[in-house]
Amino acid sequence: MYKKILSYRPSFKPSLVFLIIPVLIIFIFISKSFDQYSENGESKDQELENNLITVKDFLFNQFNSGATKVELKVRNGDSIQRILYDQKISPSEVNNVLNALRREYNFGALRNDQKVYLIVKREKNGNFVSRLTVNIDNITSVHVFLNKDNVYETKRVTKILTKKNHLIETTIDRGIYRTAKQSGIENSIVAQFARLYGFEVDFQRDLKKNDKIKIFYERYLDDDGVSQRTGNIIYSEITNVEKNIILYRYEYPNGTIAYFTPEGKSIEKSLMRTPINGAKLSSRYGFRIHPILGYNQMHQGTDFAAPIGTPVMASGSGTVEYSGWKGGYGKFISIRHSPVYQTNYAHLQDYAKGIRRGAKVQQGQVIGYLGSTGSSTGPHLHYEVVVNGRKENSQTLKLPSATPLEGNNKNFFEIQKRNIDNLILEASKKK
Template identity: 30%
Template sequence: MRFAPLLCLAALLAAPLASASSRYEVRNRRIEPRQTLAQALHTAALPDAQVEAVISALEGVFDFRKSRVGDQFRLVMRNGELDFFDYRQSTVDEWQVRRDGEKYVGSKRTIEVEKQVALVTLEISTSLYEAALAAGEDPGIGMVLADVFAWDIDFYRDTRKGDRARALVEKFVSKGRVLRYGEVLAAAYDGGLVGTKRVFRYALPDGQATYFQEDGSSARKTFLKSPLKYAHVTSGFGSRLHPVLKYLKNHNGVDYGAPIGTPVWAVADGTVTTAAHTGAGGNTVCVRHTNGFETCYLHLSKFGAGVRAGSRVSQKQVIAYSGNTGRSTGPHLHFALKRGGQFVNPLNQKFPRADPLAKALLPDYLSKVQVLASQLDSVSVAASAASAGPGPRAAP
């Protein structure tokens, strides 16, 4: 008799399973190359009528032209028929189709995203990427900092072990996870080679925001230090043994190692003079700038949107993507700079800064910078106090 309660419990647990009539199946798939969403659904063995129902439910909700390779989707089947469908492009872009009686209803899933302002501190031992990981940050913070300091620091050539970076930056967070970084409100870099750099974001009266140094002088220069956010120099300017032709030849530019498809910046405002395949140079873009300067970007995989001879481009605009076209031994970007028609070394040029902040705006700017600077420096003050240990105790 003492086993009766256990037998009764087993019977209760088994009863729902025995009486259940629904059978569920989950299919997880991805969009493959040269595949539309409808084709992917057919490949996932969804019946034709239900494929049409899903596509119809998403019309006006999801732009099918934006479906891309690698997008994930899930089918939940109940007794062989679709019960639920969800389609995910990112942590914040997700669409769903639910069964509602005899019809299907599509919608974009609402995901709560919170914007926070956080202080990020990085200490470089090997690279900015590794420093971000060591600090528990997404490596994307490195690209954000490379953007902010693009006029003063080449984050491949100029960084040294022991350099420190701090940034007061917006974080977009969902369920405790950082989805992306937003604007950098203030940033500081203390480097063994480049010294101390501090920049602050300020919105001008016309609504455009840009970066200035602490005294109101511009953080911008007429030219960026590099046409890539983050890449290493594989071949410098000057005479070298040509890797293809196998004889000494002047290398009238700088080569940056970069995977095919890496975005290439215009280093300064200007007018495109060339956007074409040039033989040995492969796909090439050349831009004419003020004061007799011209830049050229070679071996590209493709050109940026709207980039053609005669078009205007602005500093930091993506004008092309790195590649391996023309006479090239591997994926890279060849970057050349001319001054007065003569090639010069892009790595040793010193360019002037843009105009400083207007004097009428300086009082407002300085008052706002004072607040940002105190937040930016709070971590270093706390760290200094901790490293110094407890101070002397007051006499009783």
């Protein structure tokens, strides 16, 4: 199903006056959406301007040619054909529009929430498409429109993006995620940041009000200066009372990217302490009253509470040893990382695609989704670290670090580090 945001047939009725104001507001909103394409420079489009430049013109068009502008949000199962038929466009006209669209876009694959804009001209001998715009993603759109000779033309418009490094310095107010949102940090960067520090810092527990974070990262801006895509974090810093952890991006000669402290050390560990993002530690390793059985029992894992469906990551690279139902553990995954280390994940809602016995997994790869299967009182992940066959406390366990930089890489790192320092200095001057 799709939602009509505006569909309005011109006819003079007393109620028209009450329609004008909402129509004006909605039209301004829609014409703004169109503007982002016409301001592209590369494709200054006369036809579009003629149709949409002012509200006065819009109303004039409404009463004279009977054009109707419709913004359509694609819902499950929608097709462009159906959208056009719904606007009472004749089959031959629909065919012409689709043939034109096909030159630039395989429209068989409409996604949910994809945006489609339509301008329909209503004339005595039928309804015509004056313009059809399909957004392919947030930087590319395809336009089909009638040219001066009344023939459909097709144009693909891609916004030109410029890479610009962006510096954010902010103080934690109420949680890292809220603070990031308020500072305009994109979700993809917050996720990257969480991954970089996931070995050392538990964002829920360790980051408090007034702690400081600094992130320097690549942003891709469109002509309007709006961030449309993000790249890598180049530098990041977390400062609180206990520690100050600085990380520099390092690009190896083969192009691989990794992060190191100013001394060239990695904070990555062979295993992550928290194999889930944004979860709350709800029960520690140790003795406790068992929530279901009632008696005092050793809790041989760590519980993380989060909503059902939250992705669970492999805390280290390795091979899946078990993936399936296991009694009170419910849906359960066990990963072998080395002859010494093994990790277990219990009460899962589901397994990620391809996670079966023998599958190889990378650190940070999503292996399943948090649930409440087996003997579980509510949605949580029960996480166990097994060292030489013994279940250990994952939160206090000393874990081996990834290898530090050596030899030539150490020298290259020093050069890249100085460059990054200069870039940050420049960026902070411009602020």
